[in-house]
Amino acid sequence: xxxxxxxEWVLILLVIVLLFGGKKIxxxxxxxxxxxxxxNDAKNNVKKEIEEGMTEKDxxxxxxx
Numbered sequence: 001x002x003x004x005x006x007x008e009w010v011l012i013l014l015v016i017v018l019l020f021g022g023k024k025i026x027x028x029x030x031x032x033x034x035x036x037x038x039x040n041d042a043k044n045n046v047k048k049e050i051e052e053g054m055t056e057k058d059x060x061x062x063x064x065x
Contacts, residue, residue: 004012020028 017025
């Protein structure tokens with residue numbers, strides 16, 4: 001189901017061009033790029049907070065010991 005051949009990709013691109021028009025595609029791609037960038041920023045922030053929390057927990061446990 002996930003294996004697309006060249007013909008399928010051409011059909012998908014043709015449908016996208018027909019639906020959005022040539023002038024709207026750069027705007028669409030820009031929006032997708034911003035969305036991916038925001039997702040990665042949020043993911044990195046969550047990862048950073050988790051790592052900081054683990055570091056704080058380790059410091060607290062070593063102080064109590």
